[in-house]
Amino acid sequence: MSLTLTVLGTGSPIPSPDRAGSANLVKSSTTMVLVDAGRGVVMRMAAAGVLPPMLDAVLLTHLHSDHISDLNDVVTTHWVMRPEPTTLRVFGPVGTAEMVDGMMAMLAPDVRYRLAHHDDLTTPPVLEVTELAGGDRFAVGDLDITAEPTDHRPVEPTLGYRVTNGAGTIALAGDSIPCDGLDRLCASADIYLQTVVRDDLIRTIPSARLQDILDYHSSTTQAAQTAARNSVKTLVCTHYVPARFPGDDEGWLAPMRAHFDGPIVLADDLTEVVAP
Numbered sequence: 001m002s003l004t005l006t007v008l009g010t011g012s013p014i015p016s017p018d019r020a021g022s023a024n025l026v027k028s029s030t031t032m033v034l035v036d037a038g039r040g041v042v043m044r045m046a047a048a049g050v051l052p053p054m055l056d057a058v059l060l061t062h063l064h065s066d067h068i069s070d071l072n073d074v075v076t077t078h079w080v081m082r083p084e085p086t087t088l089r090v091f092g093p094v095g096t097a098e099m100v101d102g103m104m105a106m107l108a109p110d111v112r113y114r115l116a117h118h119d120d121l122t123t124p125p126v127l128e129v130t131e132l133a134g135g136d137r138f139a140v141g142d143l144d145i146t147a148e149p150t151d152h153r154p155v156e157p158t159l160g161y162r163v164t165n166g167a168g169t170i171a172l173a174g175d176s177i178p179c180d181g182l183d184r185l186c187a188s189a190d191i192y193l194q195t196v197v198r199d200d201l202i203r204t205i206p207s208a209r210l211q212d213i214l215d216y217h218s219s220t221t222q223a224a225q226t227a228a229r230n231s232v233k234t235l236v237c238t239h240y241v242p243a244r245f246p247g248d249d250e251g252w253l254a255p256m257r258a259h260f261d262g263p264i265v266l267a268d269d270l271t272e273v274v275a276p
């Protein structure tokens with residue numbers, strides 16, 4: 001039995017040539033789920049040796065564009081690469097069904113072209129969407145998954161996912177400031193994945209729109225405090241705002257080390273962390 005986190009994309013909405021959008025893979029020896037599907041997700045999956053037809057489910061933390069912008073690519077490739085009709089399960093917060101309906105409307109011409117062209121393709125993509133509330137618990141293969149409410153207001157509702165099997169526990173927080181749901185999510189987790197922003201850098205940038213992001217994301221300091229308060233083993237950081245550039249690891253690590261003395265991983269795209 002095993003449990004591995006692959007951080008597929010570590011970017012934010014601000015384009016970066018080296019960082020794809022938010023997307024993470026959680027895999028055991030028998031089961032594979034994708035958590036979020038941001039910019040470039042299918043390319044990063046391919047680099048990790050995983051293709052969309054291999055997914056058992058897609059989980060969405062919230063419906064911000066940087067977490068869902070390439071979900072359509074996952075759906076299309078899952079559909080056309082399977083020899084037989086196969087349902088793709090999608091879990092997310094309330095609002096996911098409306099978003100998926102709109103995405104399928106966007107894909108309608110492509111679906112028509114492919115059905116008309118391929119005699120052996122007989123059904124359109126089949127999606128099974130489940131909208132979750134905080135506290136909902138479900139299984140995908142050998143993974144026991146609990147959704148917890150997070151705080152990314154004014155974006156509501158938002159969820160984090162706690163994924164457990166016999167090998168360990170991974171908490172995927174998504175975008176959130178510290179809150180009770182986040183504490184439950186990562187309590188004693190082997191791996192706590194948190195999207196982080198550098199408030200010290202952002203405060204120096206004279207852009208009102210950038211300042212707005214500070215009030216609904218965890219800073220590096222807050223991520224480390226959450227990790228320490230909940231006795232997590234390893235803190236993994238992603239979704240850097242501003243983008244982390246080479247040579248500045250200390251700028252990210254120093255404020256975190258002041259609060260958390262466990263291992264801290266500054267993930268780049270395709271970083272793999274094994275639980276426990």
Ligand SMILES: [Zn+2]
Pocket residue numbers: 062064152155175
């Ligand atoms: Zn967000």
Ligand SMILES: [Zn+2]
Pocket residue numbers: 012013022064066067175239
């Ligand atoms: Zn985001």
